[in-house]
Amino acid sequence: MDIRPEKTAIEVHNLTASYNRKPVLWDIDFSLPQGQLIGIVGPNGSGKTTLLRNMMGLMKPDSGYVNLFGKKLDEVREKVSYVPQRETVDWDFPANVMDVVLMGRYRKSNIFKRLSKKDRDIATESLEKVNMLPFANRQISQLSGGQQQRVFIARSLAQQADLYLMDEPFVGVDAATEESILNLLSEMKKEGKTVVIVHHDLQTAYEYFDWIVLLNTRLVASGPKQEVFSTELLQEAYGGRLTVLSRIGDLMAKQDFPMRESEFKEKEGPGDERAS
Amino acid sequence: MKELLEFLSFSNPNVRVVTLGTMFIGMSAAMVGSFAFLRKRSLIGDAIAHAILPGIAIAFMVTQSKNPYYLMFGALLAGWVAILLIEAITKHSKLKADTSIGLVLSVFFGVGILLLTHIQHSGAGNQAGLDQFLFGKAASMTTADLKAYSIVAAFLLIVVSLLFKEFKLLSFNAEFAKISGLPVRSLEFVLSSITVLAIATGIQAVGVVLMAALIITPAAAARSWTENLVTLLLIAGFAGMFSGLVGSYISFTAPNMPTGPWIVMSLSAIAIISLVWAPKRGLWSKLKRQRQNREKILTENILKAAYHLSERRKNLSSIISLEDLQGIREFGEAELKKGLRLLSKRFLILSQNDGFKLTEVGRTEAMRVVRLHRLWEMYLTQRMRLKADHIHPNAETIEHIISPEIEEELIRELGYPDKDPHESPIPYK
Numbered sequence: 001m002d003i004r005p006e007k008t009a010i011e012v013h014n015l016t017a018s019y020n021r022k023p024v025l026w027d028i029d030f031s032l033p034q035g036q037l038i039g040i041v042g043p044n045g046s047g048k049t050t051l052l053r054n055m056m057g058l059m060k061p062d063s064g065y066v067n068l069f070g071k072k073l074d075e076v077r078e079k080v081s082y083v084p085q086r087e088t089v090d091w092d093f094p095a096n097v098m099d100v101v102l103m104g105r106y107r108k109s110n111i112f113k114r115l116s117k118k119d120r121d122i123a124t125e126s127l128e129k130v131n132m133l134p135f136a137n138r139q140i141s142q143l144s145g146g147q148q149q150r151v152f153i154a155r156s157l158a159q160q161a162d163l164y165l166m167d168e169p170f171v172g173v174d175a176a177t178e179e180s181i182l183n184l185l186s187e188m189k190k191e192g193k194t195v196v197i198v199h200h201d202l203q204t205a206y207e208y209f210d211w212i213v214l215l216n217t218r219l220v221a222s223g224p225k226q227e228v229f230s231t232e233l234l235q236e237a238y239g240g241r242l243t244v245l246s247r248i249g250d251l252m253a254k255q256d257f258p259m260r261e262s263e264f265k266e267k268e269g270p271g272d273e274r275a276s
Numbered sequence: 277m278k279e280l281l282e283f284l285s286f287s288n289p290n291v292r293v294v295t296l297g298t299m300f301i302g303m304s305a306a307m308v309g310s311f312a313f314l315r316k317r318s319l320i321g322d323a324i325a326h327a328i329l330p331g332i333a334i335a336f337m338v339t340q341s342k343n344p345y346y347l348m349f350g351a352l353l354a355g356w357v358a359i360l361l362i363e364a365i366t367k368h369s370k371l372k373a374d375t376s377i378g379l380v381l382s383v384f385f386g387v388g389i390l391l392l393t394h395i396q397h398s399g400a401g402n403q404a405g406l407d408q409f410l411f412g413k414a415a416s417m418t419t420a421d422l423k424a425y426s427i428v429a430a431f432l433l434i435v436v437s438l439l440f441k442e443f444k445l446l447s448f449n450a451e452f453a454k455i456s457g458l459p460v461r462s463l464e465f466v467l468s469s470i471t472v473l474a475i476a477t478g479i480q481a482v483g484v485v486l487m488a489a490l491i492i493t494p495a496a497a498a499r500s501w502t503e504n505l506v507t508l509l510l511i512a513g514f515a516g517m518f519s520g521l522v523g524s525y526i527s528f529t530a531p532n533m534p535t536g537p538w539i540v541m542s543l544s545a546i547a548i549i550s551l552v553w554a555p556k557r558g559l560w561s562k563l564k565r566q567r568q569n570r571e572k573i574l575t576e577n578i579l580k581a582a583y584h585l586s587e588r589r590k591n592l593s594s595i596i597s598l599e600d601l602q603g604i605r606e607f608g609e610a611e612l613k614k615g616l617r618l619l620s621k622r623f624l625i626l627s628q629n630d631g632f633k634l635t636e637v638g639r640t641e642a643m644r645v646v647r648l649h650r651l652w653e654m655y656l657t658q659r660m661r662l663k664a665d666h667i668h669p670n671a672e673t674i675e676h677i678i679s680p681e682i683e684e685e686l687i688r689e690l691g692y693p694d695k696d697p698h699e700s701p702i703p704y705k
């Protein structure tokens with residue numbers, strides 16, 4: 001199932017992505033609506049993080065492309081923000097909470113410059129929104145997992161974007177953090193922001209999100225949650241692995257198979273500069 | 277003493293040049309090394325130091341001069357080529373980063389040695405000084421060298437202060453820098469270039485082999501003392517300068533002593549002292565914390581056993597003999613003595629002729645420990661749905677950790693329970 005929204009925030013077109021030539025996303029194609037809370041849901045290893053990384057331009061797809069608000073990432077970069085999984089950094093870094101949140105204000109335009117008073121105000125406000133202001137001067141090495149997560153979200157809020165992509169913000173956090181994030185999400189929705197959240201827990205996914213993308217190496221479904229949450233589709237996403245698909249992937253890695261033959265690539269449309 | 281004064285007076289121009297030169301080198305290396313350290317690229321310093329050798333040799337062969345600027349330019353080129361090669365190999369082959377670093381390092385170094393040998397044998401008049409790049413020879417530093425080093429040091433300082441926040445983000449979370457639209461590749465290029473520069477200035481004094489130590493050691497030492505990046509850079513910079521000073525002084529007092537190895541020796545001493553004795557992050561304070569924890573557990577266990585006994589006797593101020601206590605819970609003989617000594621030092625117990633007695637404060641403290649134990653057992657059974665016969669061992673350790681705030685929260689969440697899951701009363705004040 002693939003339901004198309006009226007106003008599109010993200011369009012993923014025929015996206016195939018791989019690590020060391022082994023594809024982990026096959027021909028993903030869907031569009032996400034603006035102004036909603038969207039969950040990208042699938043079991044561990046189903047390619048959710050890889051999908052986000054492709055959306056943020058941190059990885060080049062083998063083929064296909066992603067458009068944000070109908071444009072290329074570089075044209076709308078300042079409107080998009082990303083909250084990586086918190087394990088992707090070493091928290092034993094000499095910095096305090098405020099330092100990290102201020103990083104959300106670093107821009108190409110203020111290289112060589114000091115941050116302004118306004119930047120500091122925005123960072124303070126962002127910390128307030130995740131209830132972390134009392135910890136502004138705390139060393140980041142001393143934060144709990146939930147606090148780390150909130151600091152990352154605050155840093156992202158400080159970027160003042162329209163579209164936020166968050167990778168597993170609910171994993172390993174305490175009740176206070178979960179509540180604080182959920183409150184924040186409904187705030188953000190009210191302000192018309194689009195929030196895309198990678199999530200692997202089915203139970204809560206239905207509660208949290210308006211729109212759900214079910215992913216398992218390929219797209220299983222994308223649409224309003226009521227439509228997507230059918231036993232069949234869930235079974236498809238969470239039921240047994242697709243053994244044939246994963247074996248073909250292994251073969252391609254071993255034999256250095258090209259993902260696509262080159263003449264096909266030419267016909268890809270707007271994505272081909274990036275695909276090559 | 278006289279020697280030290282003479283050294284510090286800088287009256288000998290040669291000493292002045294060497295000392296200032298090594299201090300500039302130490303500072304520059306430490307400064308750029310701090311970022312390499314934080315980016316966990318400790319190997320890169322070693323790789324660059326080895327890789328720039330052919331650059332220096334070629335620069336000499338082409339210009340037939342030891343002008344520091346020409347040599348540095350050659351070093352810079354070789355360093356860039358090496359870094360690009362390492363990146364390309366990591367990206368386009370299945371080799372991991374450390375393997376490609378090792379590969380490039382050894383190939384470049386081999387070529388460098390070949391070229392140096394060639395220069396040596398070709399009998400160029402000026403060549404005698406080139407093999408010093410291998411092991412370093414600070415004493416041969418000239419005023420022109422010193423000038424070049426000070427310019428490099430000033431340049432590095434300016435670059436680092438201008439790009440400080442970008443380098444900070446790059447070191448903490450490079451991908452976030454990328455999604456923020458920062459020109460990550462250019463920033464990395466600048467950072468690599470100043471690293472190559474710092475290393476190129478340093479190898480004349482300390483040599484290719486020891487240069488990596490000047491890059492990483494100051495930062496590793498500084499990290500033990502601070503949680504602030506600016507402070508870290510300052511401490512590392514000073515450690516680098518100080519070891520330059522010490523190295524020069526030692527080779528001044530004992531003229532046969534080489535400067536480079538002594539710089540590295542004093543840096544290592546600083547690092548070892550830091551790693552062992554720095555407050556909080558040092559090994560010593562870690563051991564101390566562990567000992568304190570063990571003592572806390574021991575004394576709290578004794579108090580708890582005493583309380584259990586008193587509870588049985590229904591008399592909180594009875595005299596407790598050591599045998600009585602052992603009947604409740606087994607303690608090692610020496611352990612128990614130590615625990616009791618610690619307890620009476622804190623006036624939690626009073627020694628009596630054949631045992632001890634809890635003081636007022638001791639009773640309160642004992643009640644607190646027992647309360648935490650029983651509260652935690654309640655929490656485990658009620659909130660985590662563990663079976664009552666499984667929870668005791670877990671509560672044994674947790675009771676020593678729970679802070680007053682958590683205690684309050686526990687009590688509130690459980691609604692002031694008066695009995696634990698084993699039906700023992702929970703003692704409140």
Ligand SMILES: Nc1ncnc2c1ncn2[C@@H]1O[C@H](COP(=O)(O)OP(=O)(O)O)[C@@H](O)[C@H]1O
Binds near residue numbers: 019042045047048
């Ligand atoms: N850097 C990497 N190199 C090689 N394989 C990777 C890498 N990152 C992820 N993978 C593989 O790609 C697949 C999808 O991973 P990922 O996108 O992280 O899944 P998810 O986020 O849904 O758990 C997994 O099989 C994983 O092992």
Ligand SMILES: [Mg+2]
Binds near residue numbers: 050
């Ligand atoms: Mg993931």
